[in-house]
Amino acid sequence: MNFNGTFTQVIDDLVQRVMPSLVIVRGHRFGAGAGIVWDANGLILTNNHVVGRRNPVVILQDDHEYEARLITRDPDVDLALLSIDATNLTPLLPAPVSPRVGEMVFAFGHPWGQRNTVTRGIVSALVSAQNRRGEKLPVVRSDTPLAPGNSGGPLVNAKGEVVGVNAMIVGGDQSVSIAASVASDFVKKATRNRAQPTPSDVI
Amino acid sequence: MSKNVLVELSEALADAAEKAGKATVLVNARRRMPASGIIYAADLILTADHVVEREQGIKVILPDGSEASGKVAGRDAGSDLAVLKLERVAATVAEATKSPARLGQIALALGRPTPDGIEASLGTVSAIGGPIRTGRGGMLERYIRTDSISYPGFSGGPLVAADGTVLGLNTSGLANGAAVTVPADIAWRIADALVKHGRIKRGYLGIRSQTVEIPEASQKALKRDQATGLLVVGVENDSPASQGGLMVGDILVAVAGATVPHHDELFARLNGEVAGKSAPIDILRGGQPQTLNVLIGEK
Numbered sequence: 001m002n003f004n005g006t007f008t009q010v011i012d013d014l015v016q017r018v019m020p021s022l023v024i025v026r027g028h029r030f031g032a033g034a035g036i037v038w039d040a041n042g043l044i045l046t047n048n049h050v051v052g053r054r055n056p057v058v059i060l061q062d063d064h065e066y067e068a069r070l071i072t073r074d075p076d077v078d079l080a081l082l083s084i085d086a087t088n089l090t091p092l093l094p095a096p097v098s099p100r101v102g103e104m105v106f107a108f109g110h111p112w113g114q115r116n117t118v119t120r121g122i123v124s125a126l127v128s129a130q131n132r133r134g135e136k137l138p139v140v141r142s143d144t145p146l147a148p149g150n151s152g153g154p155l156v157n158a159k160g161e162v163v164g165v166n167a168m169i170v171g172g173d174q175s176v177s178i179a180a181s182v183a184s185d186f187v188k189k190a191t192r193n194r195a196q197p198t199p200s201d202v203i
Numbered sequence: 204m205s206k207n208v209l210v211e212l213s214e215a216l217a218d219a220a221e222k223a224g225k226a227t228v229l230v231n232a233r234r235r236m237p238a239s240g241i242i243y244a245a246d247l248i249l250t251a252d253h254v255v256e257r258e259q260g261i262k263v264i265l266p267d268g269s270e271a272s273g274k275v276a277g278r279d280a281g282s283d284l285a286v287l288k289l290e291r292v293a294a295t296v297a298e299a300t301k302s303p304a305r306l307g308q309i310a311l312a313l314g315r316p317t318p319d320g321i322e323a324s325l326g327t328v329s330a331i332g333g334p335i336r337t338g339r340g341g342m343l344e345r346y347i348r349t350d351s352i353s354y355p356g357f358s359g360g361p362l363v364a365a366d367g368t369v370l371g372l373n374t375s376g377l378a379n380g381a382a383v384t385v386p387a388d389i390a391w392r393i394a395d396a397l398v399k400h401g402r403i404k405r406g407y408l409g410i411r412s413q414t415v416e417i418p419e420a421s422q423k424a425l426k427r428d429q430a431t432g433l434l435v436v437g438v439e440n441d442s443p444a445s446q447g448g449l450m451v452g453d454i455l456v457a458v459a460g461a462t463v464p465h466h467d468e469l470f471a472r473l474n475g476e477v478a479g480k481s482a483p484i485d486i487l488r489g490g491q492p493q494t495l496n497v498l499i500g501e502k
Contacts, residue, residue: 010207102220102311102323104213122216122311124354125322143324143352158213174354 014106015118017160020090022108022116024059025068025082025152027052034109034153035082036162037089038187042066044082045183046152047167048073051080058084061116072190076131077182078167081190092154094180095161099123099140107144107166107175109153119145121175123163129176138179140164146175215365216325220311222367224321226297227313227360229264230273230287232257237264239314239360240287241297241372248287249394250359252278253376255285264318265293277397281341281405281474283376284390286397297361299387300368304328304347311363312349312373312382316356326351328370334467337377341403342470346383347371353382406473407500409442410435410449414465417454421490425456431464432456432487447484447497456492457485459499473499 025035025046033050035058037043044058051073058068066084073080099105103123111117121144128136140155146166155164155177164177230240230250238254240263248263255261261273273287304310305328312324326349333345349362353375361369362384371384385393396403412433422428433455438445455463459482463469478501483494 007208007212010209013207014209100217100221101224101321102217102325104209104216104325122323122325124324124352125320127317127319141322158207158210 014156014158014160018092018106018108018154018156019116020061021092022061022153024110024115025050026057026059028054028056031113031148032110033149033151034166036152036154036165037091038081039091040087040089042084042086042089043071043091043187043191044068044084045165045187046080046082047165048075048078048080050152051082056082058082060086060089074186076133076135077137077178077186079165079178079183079186081187092156092160092162094184095157095159095163098126098138098179098181099157099163101125103163104158105140105142105144105155105163107142107146107150107153107155107177109146109150109166111145111147111149113149119150121145124174138182139167140177140179142175142177144175216311219363219365219367220313220321220323223297223311223313223361223363223369224315225266225295226369227315227321228266228293229315229318230254230359231262231264232273232287236356237316238356238358239316241359241361241369242293242295243286243391243394244296244398245292246289247276247394247398248273248289248293249372249390250285250287251372251374251376252280252283252285253374254358255287261287263287263289264315266315266321267294268318277401279341279393279397279403281337281403282343282385282389282393283337283341283374284372284385284393284397286394298368299391300364300370303386303388304331304362304364304370304384306331309365310349310351310370312351312353312357312360313363314354314357314360314373316354322354322357324352324354334471335378336467336470342467342474343377343385344389344471345386346377347386348383357382403474404476404478405502406478407443407502408449408473408497409439409444409500410455411437412455412466412469415454417456417487418490421454421487421492424490425485425487425492427462429456429462429464433463433466433469443497443500448495449484449486449497450488452488454487455484456487458482459484478502
């Protein structure tokens with residue numbers, strides 16, 4: 001097979017498609033992390049540990065800064081859902097099925113403050129981590145290099161679907177992401193309890 | 204979304220991991236964390252020798268999650284390989300590659316360090332080298348190095364090509380803890396010998412030697428270009444060498460038909476089938492070629 005640049009092209013397409021959904025989440029005390037645009041109307045998913053005590057600042061790809069509202073947070077799954085007053089955003093979709101070991105994955109984030117960085121790996125293992133409540137939390141382990149600043153960013157598959165939320169850096173070479181199914185459930189639960197936004201009057 | 208080359212590659216890698224994963228087992232034969240193994244024949248597991256720290260109570264967890272006990276059928280510290288015999292038949296036998304590893308090709312390191320499932324990391328073949336002395340009294344004719352991550356418990360597991368065939372067996376026990384891969388053809392050959400004999404025979408001569416230049420006149424007398432040979436500087440009493448007539452001052456140029464310009468070649472030649480057999484040894488004595496027949500010992 002002659003790839004003739006097509007391989008580079010499809011990776012570029014993937015990066016162009018995912019990048020608009022990557023944001024910076026800046027807490028007030030600690031360094032910045034990453035976040036994922038979860039719907040077009042301003043829902044941002046990130047790690048709980050990225051969000052400080054007060055409402056964080058979310059910075060979009062167009063450099064617009066937003067004071068974010070914290071909708072909910074859960075230290076046991078290390079996830080937090082934020083909302084910003086923005087519309088027409090480009091969200092990422094969670095992968096409909098869990099990933100396979102060996103599948104290629106790409107992590108988007110801002111490791112060591114280096115903005116909009118993409119690192120590549122494969123799914124190394126599908127395991128569960130135990131949280132403080134003793135519950136088993138499905139996580140995706142990968143050989144993708146991650147560093148502080150990747151936290152809260154997406155781990156996507158070759159189709160650009162979210163397979164995990166990058167969370168913990170265990171040692172040097174074992175990267176852990178919270179499974180997309182956990183993230184989906186977390187967002188569903190959070191938005192169910194939320195008052196539905198009332199549509200504006202017909203004018 | 205339509206498929207593109209990236210999606211296809213990604214799926215191919217997952218397919219390769221799944222295929223080879225069906226022949227990758229967990230080997231629990233040490234106190235620390237378990238290691239991995241390859242189903243090499245229906246009831247035989249090929250693994251790394253250094254992860255088999257006990258010969259009693261060896262447990263193997265098969266890809267379907269079931270447990271089987273195993274016994275050591277043969278082991279060789281020199282190549283860090285061991286074969287375990289299972290009490291029953293395992294499901295899928297690993298397929299060794301027919302095309303040897305090439306520099307730059309992508310490869311998956313697989314392991315099953317936990318009962319939870321297969322684990323993998325991706326790399327490329329970054330070096331193919333050898334022969335090297337393994338530091339455990341052995342000699343590996345060829346080895347593969349990759350830049351994949353060797354996670355804890357990966358020793359004994361396969362290095363897998365993109366088509367799911369096995370390129371070799373990964374181990375951290377041969378090169379001071381660094382991960383290297385024993386190529387599949389060598390690993391399978393040693394495994395065959397281990398199944399047959401339980402161990403690897405190593406030939407023994409009983410000499411000390413050092414590399415020396417062969418003068419041009421002697422090379423002409425030998426009728427070949429061989430710049431160096433092995434000067435015998437010591438012969439042990441009652442050794443195969445002394446019984447065969449080798450003397451201090453002889454220069455070894457070939458053993459059993461293979462030239463020995465350095466120690467590594469002699470070492471490689473003495474591995475395997477020559478042990479216990481009579482073999483011709485070409486020497487230079489006083490600058491003149493001679494051939495001695497030596498009954499090579501076994502160690």
